[in-house]
Structures are given as C-alpha cells and as structure tokens.
Amino acid sequence: MPPLIVVEPSTDTPLVWFDVAIRGGASADPLGVEGLHRHAALLARRGAGTRDRAQLDETLDSLGAAIDIALSRDAVTLSGLALARHLDAVVELAADILAAPRFDDGEHARLLRETPQVLDEIRDDDSALATRWFDWLCCPGHAYGRTSLGTEASLARIERAQAIELWRREVVADNLVVGLAGDVDEAQAARLVDRLVERLPRGARVVPDTPVPAEPRPGRRAILVDKPDRTQAQLRIGHLSVRYGDPDTPALAIAEAIFGGMFSSRLMQEIRVKRGWSYGAGCALRRSRLPHWFEIWTAAGLDVAGPAVALTLELYADYAARGPTDDEVDFARSYLIGAMPFHVATARQRMQLAVRDAVFDLPAGYTARLPEALGQLAVGDVRAACARHLHPDRAVTVAVTTAAQAEGPLAGAGAGDLTIVDHDEY
C-alpha cells in the first residue's frame, strides 16, 4: 500500500514544504531506552547515501534548503523546505535519509554526548523544565509520559544497532504519511513521492504497544521542582484526559476555549486581568492519537505562587462542576468557527493539518470540518463533556520555583501532598 499522500499546491511563493511522518514516535520508545526514536532520526539526518554529515549539510545549505527532524509522541517527521527550482535535488536527499542512512558510528557516539547537553539547556529554561517534569509525573505508566529526549540513564542504553533496527522496521512505505505544499503541482508531487519511497523496504504499518492507564490515580499531588534564585513559579496543572478525535473533541474544544483558550477566557481574566498575578494563563487539551493531558499553565510571582495555585484549582473545580454558561458557549463557538480560516489560510498549514489527522488515524478532513460539528453542539453537550473529562480531583501540580520561599505557600494551596525534588534530578 502506498503512503498516504496529501498535496496542497500554491504559487504564493517559490517555496515547497514537504513532511514525511513516520508513525511511531517517542511513545514507542522501549521502556528504559527513552530517547531512541529521537536518536535514530537525528542520526539518519547525519549522513545518508554517498554523503557524510558535512557533505549532506553543505549540499542542502547550498540549495538554500533545509531538512529537519521533528519528534512528537506519535510520529517522527522529516520536514523539508526547498526553493521550487531545487525541489528535485532536495527530495533526492530526503530519499537518501529515508532509505540509505549511514548511521555512522562516530556520529552515533557524538549524538550520545550531545543529548545530555540538551537536557542541561532544558534545566536552564524554567518553562521547558516545568513541562518536562509535568509530562513525567502527570500520569505514571502512560507512554506519553516517557521523555522523548531521554535521560542520562536511558541514553547510556542506546546502541547503534537499535537505531538501525528501528529505522528498518518503521521506515517502510505503509508506515508513512507524506504531504507536500507550495509551488508544486499534483503530478510533480506524485512523482516526487515515488522517489521518496521507491527504495524503502516492504513492511507493515507500525502499531506501537502504547500503554494508557485505564483509571488515573485518584487524589491531587503536587511537586515542587526546586531551583535557586527564582522570582516566579512556573506552574503546570492537569491530568489525563481524552484523545484528539474522541467523540467529545468538539465539545472539549469549546470547553478549553472558555476556560483558557482565549484572552477572554476565565483563567486569563481571573489571573492576569483582575489580579495581575501573571503575564498569561491558559489551558489546552494536548492533541494526540491516544488519550493525553488536559493541561493548565501560568507563571506567577513568588509572592503569589500559593494563591495562584489555590485560585486556579478553585476555578477549575467550579468549572468542572458547573460547566460553562450559555453565553460562554455561544461566544467560544463563534470564536472557534471564525478562527478556522486562519488555521487553513496557507497551503503549508492545510498540508500539516491533514498529515496530523492521518497520523492520528482520523478521517481525512477531520480538523477542517470541526466547525460543522461545533455548530451542531448544544450547551448541554459541552457541560456533559466537562463532567466526563475534567477531573480537578485528580489534578497534578508541578511548580518550578525556589523551595525556600515557595514551599509553605504551595503546601497550603490545596494541591495535595507536596513533594520537593531538585531541578536537575530529571
């Protein structure tokens, strides 16, 4: 079976984008070998066909082009950008990366030395650090909680042979979703996709064994990630929710917008506008193939970190219990339906949404057709979805801040038992 192909022609600019999504992603990393998908994909990009890393970089740069690796929980994506006049040459290089990566031994060892440096950079970035800890602790046992980067310990277990085997197993035509957008027509695109996949081995689509705990742990928990000299607390609050594409997705999109998806949302109004406690506050249902987090975020000054957590949990509990008002649902529905043209305005946006829908095993056009579903929802549908999927009683709170100042206020914020960890433990 050929890869699923999405083509969005447009002559707005002389540029072409292409995405090759390889189903699998970080959630399919073996337990204890977290970081393997990222490692394999980056290694493949560091030399392929007749070119070593330096030659591949030099050739791409000389064409004004780029081929980058993006990693999500559900897929590894090879993303290309090329001037249309060089598209054939750039696609040939991408085909080499897919079909004939060198997996150079020296680059393998170098990448294993480099990745811990990325961990250091995350530890220096409070927002990224809060997200890393929240992902890990939100729902223990869930495959989406596995770090896509890995840890110092898991990186030490990665072997070159594992990367080669992963690539051989997952980079097969049936496991790919390919999209092209920009200054390319459909016939040219079809020819280029053939070039991308013609040298790939046969193989079955990968269906990762991705554990999702059936019943999240009850009760609230709080983790203070202790880092010196902070003036704020970077906060993440949330729990396991549903997959993107669940029948309640349209209703939850409205619920999300009302609580934290707009400037007019409850969180932004209560935390930023009324109290000035933070530059921003919001929430999102993480879009993924399997059930993922409902996550609230904000960053509050140290002096108000405790009250900010307490207020957020109070607002969330009230929202989950009562649901939105009729006016709020009307407003959010109008916002979301009106906003869709901005999400599909460019050929690249349309292609990327279509590729994502395919990776999530959703019907073609699922996201683009969401406004139709939104238009048919009653207020009761949204309230029922809130009751089913918002669980303030299970909320996990992660705060990256300085324990000496924040421990007392956070312990008294009603977020559950507080555990303190050092910021560079993970």
Added chain:
Amino acid sequence: MALSPAASRWQLEAEAAAGRGVLARRYRLDNGLGLIAAIDRRAPIVSLQTWFRVGSRNERPGATGMAHLFEHLMFGQTESLPPGELDRLVERTGGETNAATWVDWTYYKMSLPARDLELGVRLEAERMQHLVLEPAPVEAERDVVTNERRERVEDDVDGWLDEQLMAHAFTEHPYRWPTIGWMEDIRALALPDIRAFYRTWYAPNNATIVCVGDFDDAQLRELIARHYGHIAPAQLPEVPRVVEPEQTRERVVRAPKPIATHRLLVGYKAPGQDDPDWAPLEIVSTLLAGCPSARLYRRLVIEKEAASSVDAQLTPFRDPSLLRLAVTAVRGFDADAILALLDAELAALVEQPPGAAEVDKAKALVETDFWSALVDVDGKAEALGHYETALGDFRRLGVIAERLTRVTADDVARAVRGYLIAARRTIVIAEPEPDQGGDDE
C-alpha cells in the same frame, strides 16, 4: 464604481511588489495617516496592523518601558468600550489581537475574518483617540508587565544576556535600555507621564495602517477616512539624533547564574539596516551560524564539541546596532575557552575570506528566508510595516533583498575586516554558580 468623497482625501505615494502577485500601495490621508494596502485574496482573512513610529528609543532614562507599557494599556478601556470589550469583540469573530514593541516601533495587530474588517478599523481608530488612562487599570497592567519581565529577564538567562549586552554596548544611544524597561522604572512610571506619552505619540501623523488580505482597496480607504479622517494631527516632538560614540576597547561583563553551563553573548558594532554594509554583514551572519554548515557552528558544535548551540543575528535597527553571536557552552568548556575558539575562527575568516561558492550558499539561504517571511498575510504586513516604520519606506523590503542578491565575496571580506573588530565588541558571560556543577564532569 463611484468614488466617495473620502477618496479625494487620499494621495497615492508609492507602490511596489510585496510577494508574488501582491502589489502594495502606500496612500496618505490629509491628516498625515499612512496606509499600506496589499490585496491578497488567497484566504478570506485580513491582517490589519497599526504601526506607530515610537519605540523604546523615544523614552528617557528613568522612564524606560513606557512604549512597551502601552502595548498593554491599548487593550484596555476607551471612552466607548468598557474594559475587555475590545478583545471580546475581536475574539467573537474568530480573530485575534496582539501587539509588539521594539526599539524603533510599536505595532498593534488584528487578524480578522475579511467580513469583519470594518470592526477592526473602528476599534483601532477608537483606541488611537479615546484610550481611558485611569489609576486602577494602569496599576493592574503595571503588575502584569513586572511579571512579564520576571518571566523573560529575571528568570531567563537569555533575556538577561540580551539586556546586559545592549546596556554595555551602548553608552549614549537609547538602544542601551531594554524595551520592556528596567524594573525600577516600570514601577515608577507616573500617570501624568503615561498620559502625556499617549497624547504625544498616538496620532494619525505618527502612524501607518498596514492591511494585507482579502478586501477592496477603495472601500478600505473610504472606511479608514470615515473613522480616522476627523482626527487632528499631533505636533510631533523633534527627536534628537543620538550618535553613539565610537567604541575603542572591548567591554566584558560577567555574572554568576543558576545555570548548568557557561553562556556568552558577543555583540560587534554593526551598521543600521539601511546602510549598504548591512547586506554583506547579513551574509557574514549566515555564514557564521545561520545554517548547519556554517563556520562557527561546525567549529564549535561539531568539530570541537565545545558548544551545544551557536546563533548569529544582525539586528534590523534603524541606527547602528550589533552583530550578535550567542554561544551555549557544554560542560568542560568555560567562557574563556569558547572565546578563544571563537576568536580563532573569526581570525580564520579574516585570513581566508569566503569564496564565491560560500557566499552563494548564504545568498540561497537568505532567499529562502525572504520568501518564508512572506508566506501569510501577517508576515507580509509585518515586513511592510517594519520597513515603512523603521526605515521610512516599505519599498526598502525590495531594495535590501536586491542588495543581498548582489553581495560579492569581496564585499563579505571587506565587511569582515571592517566590523569584526575586538576593540568594538562587548561580551556578556553568564557563569554557573559554584553549586551548579558546571565543569565537574
């Protein structure tokens, strides 16, 4: 179609391409208001941006952060809109609002469904004239801004490096203070001064409306004339031209931070964006760290494994600014070791200037960047607004792109010799605090 009376109040001043199949026209209303209109009907949306020729350069010491504070206040109450109403009206359409402030400009952005363009014009005209600046909302936004500063500077080592670089690289020019303002200044900005700043700078003859998207040109001009035509121009103050004294010796700043590894930010004095030397230096910037095969990246990250990231940026400011090189070291390499490697590579660049092939590589990358910035209506509007406001003419977008295509290897060699001079650089170093590990591998 019959012309409305409003049409006679507009003067067409200039036109030029703003991407494939998109023509941008600049009109001037008789009260001085500028309009750049560029029709792009590929999606039923518009980007409506209002650019003001006021940025942090127009502030004074002790009152820094004023221009940026307005980026917040302008979303507040007006004489006809209660607090929060502006955002609610725009969000109900599916649109979004935002704003940005930098050294040379401030702009307000509305992304709107095409059918709601009139709403956007009405709201922008309202807040240009009738913003209500009362103590309570000003204090609330002051708190938000102090939290924004904590997040972006106090608790962010890269934000701190940026701020320190400008503060030490410039001794006289207003580029020396941060756009968000010093914390003590943000806390001290007085309401009478805030009101005076609004009356001084928020006027039609200090603004350019940029509209890109799906609209009718004549109807847009009629709409804008109707909502803005009655606003009187302001007496804009003379802005003294500050010339930064020539830097004659290297400046170095160091401070401990709770970070894992050393970070450096190096700023070499560079020309303003409209200077003919800016294009060859942009090529130098790309060749140093703008791509995976760039010289500094290869040397520091790949060959020496001394750094985890290297970045170069030539800041697009009106007045002379900086070519900035940012390096994050890895454990085992301190800032001095990185600096030695950096100096060796820059010396090699002087001794062995790039040949034609290397320069062509950078030009290809810059061409891709140029088109990438013009992919959507917001990007086109931002490019037009920046060149119009920072450099005085949106057509500089095309002029500078053309200059970049004509850069030669000789130009690059001359730029390297002329600007990458140690005595004219400032270095800011963040070092791990003693208990943060650092070089303990």
